[in-house]
Amino acid sequence: MTDMRDTLLLSSEGVKKTILHGGTGDIPKLITGAKVTFHFRTQLCDDERTVIDDSKVAGTPMEIVIGNMFKLDIWETLLASMRIGEVAEFWCDTIHTGVYPLVSKSMRRIAEGKDPVDWHIHTCGMANMFAYHSLGYDDLDELMKEPKPLYFVLELLRVQQPSEYNRESWALSDEERLKVVPVLHGQGNKLYKQQRYQEATQKYKEALICIKNVQTKEKAWDVPWLKLEKMANTLTLNYCQCLLRMEEYYEVIEHTSDIINQHPGIVKAFYLRAKAHVEVWNESEAQQDFSRVLDLDPGMKKAVKKDLAVLSMRMEEKRQEDRDKYKGMF
Numbered sequence: 001m002t003d004m005r006d007t008l009l010l011s012s013e014g015v016k017k018t019i020l021h022g023g024t025g026d027i028p029k030l031i032t033g034a035k036v037t038f039h040f041r042t043q044l045c046d047d048e049r050t051v052i053d054d055s056k057v058a059g060t061p062m063e064i065v066i067g068n069m070f071k072l073d074i075w076e077t078l079l080a081s082m083r084i085g086e087v088a089e090f091w092c093d094t095i096h097t098g099v100y101p102l103v104s105k106s107m108r109r110i111a112e113g114k115d116p117v118d119w120h121i122h123t124c125g126m127a128n129m130f131a132y133h134s135l136g137y138d139d140l141d142e143l144m145k146e147p148k149p150l151y152f153v154l155e156l157l158r159v160q161q162p163s164e165y166n167r168e169s170w171a172l173s174d175e176e177r178l179k180v181v182p183v184l185h186g187q188g189n190k191l192y193k194q195q196r197y198q199e200a201t202q203k204y205k206e207a208l209i210c211i212k213n214v215q216t217k218e219k220a221w222d223v224p225w226l227k228l229e230k231m232a233n234t235l236t237l238n239y240c241q242c243l244l245r246m247e248e249y250y251e252v253i254e255h256t257s258d259i260i261n262q263h264p265g266i267v268k269a270f271y272l273r274a275k276a277h278v279e280v281w282n283e284s285e286a287q288q289d290f291s292r293v294l295d296l297d298p299g300m301k302k303a304v305k306k307d308l309a310v311l312s313m314r315m316e317e318k319r320q321e322d323r324d325k326y327k328g329m330f
Contacts, residue, residue: 014093015078023083023156030080032067033162038079041153042100045091049151052139053104058111061157072103075152082156090154094147101140108137174217177210181231184210188238197242204239208232233259233266240272244279252276267296278311281318286311 030036039061044050055062066076074096082088134141188203211232218225236259240252256273259266274289290304290311 014095015074016091017078017081018089018091019086020089020153021085021087021155023086025084027081027083028159030066030076030159031161034066035063035160035162036066036079037061037063037157037160039155039157040075042104043151043153045149045151052143052150053107058107060111062107072099075154078152078154079156082154084156084158087153087155090152091149092152093149097143097150098147100147100150101135101144104140105135105137174214177214181207181210181235185235185238188235192238192242195245197245201239201242201246204235204242208235208239211235229263233263233269237266237268237272244272244275247279249276249279253280265296267293267300270296271300275307278307278314281314283311283315 028034039055041054041056042052044052064075074092078088078090078092135144184203184207188200188207191197191200191203211228215225215228215232218228236255240255243249243252243255253273253276256269256276259269260273263269270289270292274286274293277283277286277289287308290308293300293304
């Protein structure tokens with residue numbers, strides 16, 4: 001352990017810094033849009049100094065973009081006090097560590113290959129994580145229930161100014177984000193026409209994330225918010241169209257139901273949900289949705305008639321299949 005005389009108090013309350021290995025050069029300026037690459041180790045303040053996460057074990061350093069809604073904003077403060085190559089240990093009080101379990105969950109899911117690497121995105125949509133009672137990791141659930149002070153050991157590897165790297169959509173300003181949306185939307189549509197559904201979903205998803213990031217700053221149900229909501233619904237339904245082709249029927253039902261609950265007049269939402277219900281043999285739900293489609297848009301009569309014929313054929317096949325299955329049992 002380094003001599004306590006090296007311990008500095010940062011201007012932020014509830015933080016103590018100990019330099020373990022000095023860095024070189026001046027302290028880099030962390031301006032908005034700068035990309036910071038660093039290794040981190042997170043430890044409990046118990047006798048064993050139990051390690052919770054370690055990016056070196058995970059094999060890849062962490063990257064964050066300054067000023068970009070990264071949810072563990074204390075890290076920006078800590079990194080701003082470091083030189084390139086420096087290794088420092090920061091003790092942070094619970095006021096700064098409360099959201100750590102959520103951030104940690106995102107990082108772990110990426111390391112396990114369960115989430116796409118552009119996980120900066122997922123931390124922006126943190127709200128949806130609060131919906132779950134468990135984060136899926138016992139140690140993180142423990143920390144969620146009872147936040148504790150933590151040690152962060154950080155090693156600053158490099159800082160790139162915005163001009164030095166290609167900024168991805170999550171690193172854009174709101175204005176830039178909204179300009180990128182129609183571009184991504186168009187790319188998604190093109191991929192859909194080429195039957196490259198998996199790639200199309202990525203484009204729609206990225207466009208959606210851009211919209212949602214801007215939308216969180218608007219007042220719900222005000223005109224600017226509603227404009228964004230309309231764009232988001234269109235993209236979500238295009239995304240669902242891909243999912244239908246990819247046979248992810250339950251996910252389609254989930255997304256379209258979300259839209260219908262908020263905006264019960266969108267024909268396409270009922271139509272796609274009906275088609276998903278057909279595929280999973282939910283006969284009465286499919287019929288109900290198709291009749292809502294006709295209420296909202298009588299011009300869909302021809303298409304719906306065809307779909308209802310498919311539904312009755314599917315149900316007949318299923319009944320026949322069930323009969324054969326049970327016949328073999330007796």
